[in-house]
Structures are given as C-alpha cells and as structure tokens.
Amino acid sequence: MRHIGIMGGAFDPIHTGHLLAAEAARDAAGLDEVWFIPSAVSPLKSNEPGVSGEQRYEMVCKAIEGNETFRALDLELHRGGVSYSIDTIIELQSRYPDCSFAYIIGSDRIHDLHQWHRINELAERIAFIGLERPSEALRIEALPNWLKQRLTMVDMPAIGISSTAIRRRLAEGRSVRYAVPEPVYQYIRRRGLYEARPID
Template sequence: MKIGLYFGTFNPIHIGHLTIANHLAEHSDLDQIWFVVTPQSPFKKKSSLLDNRQRYEMVYRATESYLKLKPSDIEFGLKQPNYTIDTLIYLEEKFPDYEFALIMGEDNLKSFHKWKNYELILENYSVYVYPRISEGKTDTQFKDHPKIHHVAAPIMELSSTFIRNSIKEGKNVRPMLPDSVWEYIDEMNFYK
C-alpha cells in the first residue's frame, strides 16, 4: 500500500486541504492520504494555534466519511523539534509493508533544499507536488528529478490564517470548512 503523507498544522483543516488530498487519492498511484497533524513546538507558543488534540479532532471529523483519507497523530509522540526525515524513518519501522511518499505545495518545494537530509528523502521517497499560486520564479533545481511528481490538482488558494482571522472578525466562513469542522469550531468557540 502506498501512503501519501500530507503534513500540516491544520489550524483549522479546510475544504482546500480536503480537495487536494482527495484529488491525490483518486488521481495518482497513492492508495491513502494521511493528514499528519504537526504538533505545536514546545519552543514556539503561538496563541492562535489550537491544542494538538483539538486540531487532530478537526482532521478526524473532516476525514471520517472518506475511505482513503486518514488523520494521523504519529508526530505527537516523537521527539521535538521534529524533522520530516525522522517521521519517515519512524513510519517505515512501524509499518514495514507500506510505502510512504510526501505531499507538498509548490511553494514548499522552493525551500526543500534547506530541509534536514533532503537528499536522503529524495533518494528513498517520492514527492508529490501540487500547484500553488506563488510569488517569484518557479523552482528549477528539482525540475526533472525522477522522484518528484507534479500533480495537476486544483489550485486552492484558501488559508487557515484567513479563516481564523475571518472568524475573529465575525464573518461567515462556513462554506470554507467541512460541516463537522465548522460545527466543532462553533461549539468550542475557537478563534474568536
């Protein structure tokens, strides 16, 4: 089984995340997409970042009705600060029968060469890159790399920051969120 790992704080998870993940699950060779909820760094306290379990709960609710999309709290138990390479090695040991791949936006690919052990990641894992509207030149460093697959997923320019700020301002953001996530945020009074 081939698993695509979609890392993020998902603060909150929104329809853009789901659309991209579902597109990859349906239109690539990935069998499942795991939303890996990134834990809050103990060194960086961001007041706008909800607790790890609350963000995991939103991802759980958002993916509940999708067979190929799964929430993952795998990084919650790993040493902090955590690096992608460490998570990949841990997952390989825990699930030796699975093949893992990374999912990232085009914007992240530009700084990928700065990641810890990025060469090792590229040597051992495929990277699925979805399009983003971003400033500046497109990355040419990895242009023809055999492990990097550019996916023609829908371009979703929706951000969790925009959603949080809109909620704070009392705006209706309901169409941007799965119903179950919107209900949880509303019930818990998050981001107000």
C-alpha cells in the same frame, strides 16, 4: 505494497483546500490512501498553532470521517518538539514495512524543499508529489537534479482558502462555513476556537 501519500502540516484548522489537495494527489498519483499527520511544531514556520494539538487532530478526524482512503495519525503530536519529516518517515517505515510513502506538498513547500532537514536521506527513502496551481509560477528548475527526479507534479484545483485567512475571519466574527467541512465548522463554533462566536 500499498502506496501512501502523507499530508503534513499544522492543520490550524484543516480546511476544504487540504481535502481537495489530498484527493487530487491520491487520484493523479494512484495512491491507495492519504494519511494526515498534524505537526507538533513546524520547522519552517515561526508562528505557533492557534489551538492545541489535540484539537487540531480532532478537527482532522472530523474532516475526513467517512472517507475510507483518508486516515489521521497523531504520531508527531505524541513525539512532540519540532516535527521533522525524516523522523516521521523513519517511524512510519518501521511501523508499516508493507507501505511506500510520498509526501504531498504545495508550491510553497516545493520551493524550500532543498532546505528540509536531512533532505538527502529523506529523498532516498521517499518520493514527493507536488501540487501545481495554475495561478502560481513554480521554479522547479532551481531544484538540484537528484531532487527533481524524486518529484512528481500533479494539477491542483484552484481554490483560494488558507488557514491564516480562516483564523482571521473567525477572529473578526465572520463566517467560515463551507471553507471548512461542516463537522469542523460545528466543532470550532461549539468550542469558540479562534474567538469564534459560539453556537447558542
């Protein structure tokens, strides 16, 4: 049985913080691999992604290239509509019966975990790996006991990078080099994504 961590989200764009989080979870939880699955439409975020699903998926692929323990899947983009984790897990468990799965989630997702679509069924199928940042206060005690029992906390390196801040900097014509992996930086610049200044 292979143990797989799932990193979901818009990845709009994927950045160094995502990769650090995935590696921290893989190392601390003894995962065999981490699979990155860009969402089509997030059920918990009202803002639409800034670029197409295909472009976000391509950036993920470029970001993880060369890491044999990281993998990108576009199944939520192909499915379309709102990306509910329970639908993704049911599909993954059907496709990969030799794998066990755990969702890797940040502190913001830990707080709203009880609001996830069909969370009772999801928690029966998988576990959760929570990333704890030293600078953020968590209220894990507010979660119901049956959910806390499915949650394992791991330390997350402190890094102040967000996709929102990256998009804002690009829109202002400022550099995001090293906030995103170099292949992603080059991809954004060449295509002028997020109103980035194109490479001459």
